[in-house]
Amino acid sequence: MAAYKARLQEYDALLSQDVIDIKALRRLCFSGIPDEGGRRALCWKLLLNYLPLDTSQWQDTLNKKRAQYRHFVEEMVVEPARLSKNGSGNNHVEDHPLNPNPDSQWGSFFKDNEVLAQIDKDVRRLCPDIMFFQRGTEFPCRQVVDDPEVERLHRRVTHAALASTSLTRKGLGITKLENCGRRSTTTEDYHPLPPGAEAHWEVVERILFIYAKLNPGQSYVQGMNEIIGPMYYTFASDPNIAFRENAEVDCFWCFISLMGEIRDFFIRTLDDSASGIGAMMERLMANLKHHDFQLWNRLRVQELRPQFFSFRWLTLMLSQEFDLPDVIRVWDSLFADANRFTYLIQVCTAMMVLQRDAMLQNDFGANMKLLQHYPPVDVQVVLSKATELVEGGEVSPVDPSQPEPSS
Template identity: 85%
Template sequence: MVHRIMAAYKARLLEFDALLKEETIDVGRLRDLCFSGVPDEGGRRALCWKLLLHYLPLDRTQWNDTLNKKRAQYNHFVEEMVVEPARLSKNGSGNNHVDDHPLNPNPESQWGSFFKDNEVLAQIDKDVRRLCPDIMFFQRGTQFPCEVIVNDPEVERLHRRVTHSSLTATAVTRKGLGITKLEASNRRSAQTEDYHPLPPGSEAHWEVVERILFIYAKLNPGQSYVQGMNEIIGPIYYTFANDPNIAFRENAEADCFWCFISLMGEIRDFFIRTLDDSESGIGAMMERLMSNLRHHDHQLWNRLRTQELRPQFFSFRWLTLLLSQEFDLPDVIRVWDSLFADANRFSYLIQVCTAMMVLQRDVMLQNDFGSNMKILQHYPPVDVQALLSKATELKEGQEPPSDPSLPEDSS
């Protein structure tokens, strides 16, 4: 039995390797393979995610040019948006801004922009200091710190621009529709100390994530940074920064930035409150989720409806953060293999969320409102492979067992 499992696994590795060595990657075959999970070994997951998130082109001959161009562009962003403003702050005006000063009322003043940026940075700093507190990774030092920042005494590091205060780990939820409320996360309920900066000359992984998010906010002033984006970027950066390929690992920051940009391009409407009720907004996604539950398990849907247990109470976080706070990081990464591989990945996200409820149906049909709320807001431990198998079953359209005593529509 063990030999058969190992043989099947080795055959699967060979399938991945053969596909990834093709001059032009067959994206359909790539999706099929990744949907069932990407092997951890050999940096295969990091490479597959770069392809599935449209960072790397399918033509392998273009990879080097793409990587060189994108990494150089990101380094330019770091210089322009982090290093130069930090030097301005350190030196006062700088040679090119002799008439600029902190009290300058001119809208073009770089100081005005500097202070405004600090308001956004304060929120980013709080969030990244508590990223994935159940593992030690983000508070450890990166092997490849940003040399121009850690070794230049004239460059003030981002975390020094904001006032640090101790916080407990929190997760984004909504009251109604809109990011308005924080509550303890189910898998991060214990109080945790915020991460602290490392000594000069070194840089923790959370500081790298802080820089990525800050640059993203600068490049997207209309949306800026919204709390919860740290939970989206965390698994991507973790995956890239642990790539055994040293050249990829050295450039994990830049590569993560571009993949985050691509993913946010697809889910950014979830974070914009004015689009809640639009077709692409989070309100519509929650409606799709409950409609899907109604289709697959009318009895459970009716139970939640009767109890007035609305999707806003639990599914906002599930959908907006792509389940990144509902499971431990290895399970989140496995779920994301399937989400990224699905051609219409947010349809599959709906199926996974539906499966989470269906797997708890027997208990929830007996529970009162409070007990069901606790299950949905603090989802119990589950075999993530069993969860994904159920989601795939729902995706393929298999109907749930019918209840002959239940009317067709009790709405």
Template identity: 85%
Template sequence: MAAYKARLQEFDTVLSQGVIDIKKVRKLCFSGAPDEAGRRALCWKLLLHYLPLDTSQWNDTLNKKRAQYRHFVEEMVVEPARLSKNGSGNNHVDDHPLNPNPDSPWGSYFKDNEVLAQIDKDVRRLCPDIMFFQRGTEFPCKLIVDDPEVERLHRRVTHSSLSASSVTRKGLGITKMESSNRRSTTTEDYHPLPPGSEAHWEVVERILFIYAKLNPGQSYVQGMNEIIGPIYFTFASDSNVSHRENAEADCFWCFISLMGEIRDFFIRTLDESESGIGAMMERLMSNLKQHDYQLWNRLRVQELRPQFFSFRWLTLLLSQEFDLPDVIRVWDSLFADANRFTYLIQVCTAMMVMQRDVMMQNDFACNMKILQNYPPVDVQVLLSKATELVENPGENCCDTTNTEESS
């Protein structure tokens, strides 16, 4: 207990400086950020480049960014909702729902609904291992819940017509990114709350919809809901009431920042580029070969390709491999690493190395099951193993002579 209090004091000392020493923040968060008093939420806002290092600029930054997000809500959610409720608001003959012009307000409205339908399906199943996202937020968006003329986003799509397996992600031979993970065992979708209130999943839906509107080239891609979930949960659980009240806006900007770093993973045309997911999978297998040649060769002989399992690991930053509290702990280290994706490669390598004894004996099917449904593990032990790999970059723990090992 004394050691933990001393650690909290270390965080407080670093976070109370007039100008934050980001290297010290990274060093502290790499070993895990504490939830108490909103320390983790604050650290993530710094590590995701939302807050400037000069603390005297924090209030101005927050006020500006939160006001800008409110404007996005008004422009992209509230105004179109009023259009659908009341019509175009004028008598021009070309402003009606059957207008074939794709540039008309109605054309845009219906096109948006195609994206919204996928977002709605995904957020209704977000983090089923906890009850948080189906509960009501204490701070529903007043622009929406207080205005009877504004239609809530989920009412714009007919959820009952959506198929749970309707979307595939083409490229690299990968189908559903959410397939075969133990966290998606729920069969019931979250339901909307009564008028005047909003569930947390509805808030996440709004953030993702606005992101898609602002990024029409990329729009929304299945799996982004898994990226935003841990960030929103962390901010909406902040002990500071003011920060909880603005969790939606703050989460939006941090999500924007994080997606700026990993957006190439979600763009199919960049799969084989240096910044794409294909290159990341090559780096992962090269790293495994360096640290455990025999295991790498076992997977090679079995033709157990990284596309079969690591596509989801890398694209979604391991958010579907562990329960939410463990994901958040892993993300402390990922966000704290100055070369963030280098450490992600090490964590994924450690996941395979920690299962080497059984995988060296298993056949293809059993190994595939392990990698697609990773067994429960103490993430602190996993991260320690990943750090050990970092500290021993040239160490090859196994004999490399038997290169023609049979399956």
């Protein structure tokens, strides 16, 4: 207990500096951030480069970002909803739903709804192992809930659109992102709350919709909901009421920052590029070969390719492999690592190494099942093994300098 209190004091001392020592913060956060006092939410905002290191600039930054987000809501959610209800705006008197003009706001409205259909489907099933996302937020978006002319995003999605729209990413991997993983369980879709209230999943829906509007080249891709879920949960659970009230805004900007680093994983045309998911999977298997040649060779002989399991691990940053509290703990270390994708490679390698005894005995089918549905494990054991690999403590059972055995 005394050691834990000392650790809390170390965080508080570091976070109270006029200019945050980011290297010291990374070292501290790498071992896990305490839940108490909103420390994790604040540290994530710093580690994701949302808040500047100069604490005197925090309030000005927050004011600007929050005003900018309110503008996005007005422009991309509120105004299109009014257009839909009223038939046309004052400045678009010749516009109508059948207008073939590519500049027609109606054309944009219908195109947006194709994307919104998939977002709506995904967020209604977000983190089904907890009740959080179907509960009401304390701070619904007043721009939306207080305006009788604004049609909520979920009401713009028709059953026909849901039935016909599928934005599932095609490409690497043999399974859909939404259909496998510890936390992807069959569940009844979440329902909207009465007028004047908003569930947390509706807030996430709005964030993802605005992100898709701002990034038309990429738009929304299935799996982004699994990236934003743990982040929003962390911010919306902040005991600091001023931060909790602005969880939607802060989550949006942190999501923007994180996606700036991992967006290439979601773009199929970049799969084979140096920054794409294909290169990441190659790095993972090369790392496994370096640390455990025998296990690597077992997968090679069985032709159990990394696309079959690690595509989801890497793209979704393990958010589907562990329960939410464990995902959040893993992300403490990933966000704290200056080369976080290097550490992600080590964590994924550790997951395989920890199962080596079973995998060396299993046939192809059993190993496929094990890797696609990773067994329950103490996540701290995984992180400790990953750190051991980073430090070079793991010795390869077979010397990689020797010729590879034939299959």
